[in-house]
Amino acid sequence: MxxxxxxxxxxxxxxxxxxxxxxxxxxxxxxxxxxxxxxxxxxxxxxxxxxxxxxxSSDVSTLYQLLKTGPTYRSDVPTGQQESIRIAADGTRFPFIFLVPDNYDPTHRYPVEFMLHGGVSRPEWEPGGGWWRRGFDSLEQSDRIVVIPASWVDAFWWHENQAENLPAILNTLKASYNIDEDRVTLTGVSDGGTGAYFFAFKQPTPWAAFLPYIGHPGVLRNQQSGGGYRLYFENLMSKPLYIVNGENDRLYPASSVAPFIEILAEEGVDHIWKVVPEGGHNTNWLPDEAPMIEKFKQDNPRNALPERVQWVADRTDKFNRNLWVQIDSMSQTPGLLEVNRNGNEFRVLARGVSEFTLLLNPEEVNFSQAIQVYVNSENIFDEIVAQDKQTLLHWASKDLDRSMLFTAELKLRTGE
Structure with missing residues (x-):
């Protein structure tokens, strides 16, 4: 026995x-x-x-947790000042500098700050570090990764190739460095400040906050130099701005920006506007302002899954998504969506939008119960939605964002 x-x-x-x-x-x-x-x-x-x-993966929940945990980052990655080049599908070379703390710890998530330079009407940058002559090495800090991409006459910050380039650079860095996805900020000076406005208006999803210095959003409306964009202030509602202009700036005096700031105030956009008394087209004020700027960044992490999202689009091939809402087709231009999520209930205000997508996160909705969607007060959807591994991986491959994962998508029609 x-x-x-x-x-x-x-x-x-x-x-x-x-x-x-x-x-x-x-x-x-x-x-x-x-x-x-x-x-x-x-x-x-x-x-x-x-x-x-x-x-x-045994099920969607297992795969979700794997992606939420993310990769295991290595410690033997380059630190200090690094120069790299991203090559676009059409062969365009986009050089960029990035500064990684010498004491980089792969177990720690690092904020990232993109710095957009001014003077974009210049020839294409040559490789080899020659374009590093503006002293950006002084930006190196021990608590964050700093990225300085390049812009030139064929790639202004507000061109479509840069709209593709900056998020691609961010994803390139995410592959090797442990980045805090909810603390990625976009700062710009002069033309770079105008570029920061562009991303705030057209492509805000990856960014926590925008800091345009001595720039002007009106440039974006210019057909010749600014792309002739239509600017929709509704698109600024979800991300805060820290704006600085000089009183006597020879290019963009504060008085010329004031009407824009008035609209921000009227619409309730979260912003800070600082006017430098007798300030010119320079950043001599920056050392004095730095403590307030740092507090602004600390106080404004990104909320990747807010309960309320709105977006206005005038095209559907680009610039049609904000976080978990995407406009897919329109009955008129522009199209507006305002979506409020309360548990499994979505209330949508739609104007000029015929088709749209809602991206669903399992920590925000209960997939064991029906999802209800009301468009302009009419119930258009009331069903249990199945989570899907392929959907999760599709959006994760686009975003590489541990804070913003989606296990289901709802593609809906409004009837317009």
């Missing part, structure tokens, strides 16, 4: 050990796949990694 029990105990112990080993190996394999997913561009290789993640 004792011999039988001993054999049974031995067999159970072996089976348990094999099970533990198998689970450990599966977890290790999944971690390795997440590392590859994070570091591989959105291409055929990434598609293969997605397929493996789908096969190896």
């Amino acid at each position: 004792n011999l039988r029990l001993s054999r049974l105990t031995l067999n159970l112990t072996i089976a348990f050990s094999i099970s533990i080993s198998a689970n450990y190996l599966a977890a290790a394999d999944n971690t390795a796949l997440v590392n590859q997913f994070w570091s591989t561009p959105d291409n055929a290789q990434n598609a293969e990694i997605q397929s493996q993640l789908i096969s190896s």
